[in-house]
Amino acid sequence: MFVYGMSQVFSEISGLSQRDCFYIVERHKKEFTYPLHRHREYELNFIQNAPGVRRIVGDSVETIGEYDLVLIAGENLEHVWEQGTCTSPDIREITIQFSPDLFNGGILERNQFASIRKMLDRASHGLAFPIGSIMNAYSQINAVVNEKDSFVQFIGCLHLLYILSRCESKELASSSFAHSPRDTESRRVMKVKEYINQHYAEEVTLPELAGLVGMSPSSFSRFFRLRTGKTLSSYLIDIRLGNAARALVDTTSNVSEICYSCGFNNLSNFNRVFKSRKGVTPHEFRSMYRKKKVIV
Helix, strand or coil, X not given: CCCECCCCCEECCCCCCCCCCEEEEEEEECCCCCCCEECCXXXXXXXXXXXXXXXXXXXXXXXXXXXXXXXXXXXXXXXXXXXXXXXXXXXXXXXXXXXXXXXXXXXXXXXXXXXXXXXXXXXXXXXXXXXHHHHHHHHHHHHHHHCCCHHHHHHHHHHHHHHHHCCCCEECCCHHHHCCCCCCCCHHXXXXXXXXXXXXXXXXXXXXXXXHCCCCHHHHHHHHHHHHCCCHHHHHHHHHHHHHHHHHHHECCCHHHHHHXXXXXXXXXXXXXXXHHHCCCHHHHXXXXXXXXXXX
16 A cells, blocks of 8 residues: 655646747756656657756656657656756757647548657657657757748648657656556457556466466467567566556655565565666665655
8 A cells, every 4th residue: 555645746837828839949058957847738858968967757767868859748747857967068958849739620630640640649658769760850850940930830840740750769658657558459458458557466477367368378478579569577567667666756655565565576676677677776766756856
């Protein structure tokens, strides 16, 4: 049982007005000081000349290189860029925000928007683009920022989203942390994931899940990996770690209580796996969030 504390995250008031389609700002600075925050607006954040900066998106913690490009389309997905070991005297940051309402009316359901629709769905977890994808979009990012005509700039933003939707990217926050279930998966996969989400704190076995969807264990194992890109054991660990990370942020329970409440039966193994997947220990992860949280 988790004990919930008074942990609030700064809710950002965007510079995007209700009468605008998008909001763009370019900054040159020496350090990151903005606190951990979240907002309903979709956000594309580009960073240049900032090696060593630490990026936190949900339960994903990574140190970035010379460039970073992240798309966030999750209303409750906390995120922050903090200074880390970066000593650059001139960090360039470009932030593009646009309202989810911009795509109301079914425009995303049109065939021409298919790749953008899929990308925005994945971006509910936060999407990071590797250097190759960033270079593919680099000239368009600069074109959008430098354009003076707001209508042409808006069209440029759509073009940028289209370019990125056809580029490689990786999801950052886990589903269990982001509270973002998918509705595009097969019924069998959805049934298994729903079962795991309800029983991750218990012992979950391959034969048990295979029987749930009427398949043999070996067939189900291949089927699950083909549909999700992960082995069952890896997926189960991700779900348990995501719930543990959320508990570290939202509760006052100690690490040992969280470990056993999330289905791990060994504290040292939990600490090892958590650091292996998240890059920090559970204690360090909780400390990072507490340092960055602002009560509002």
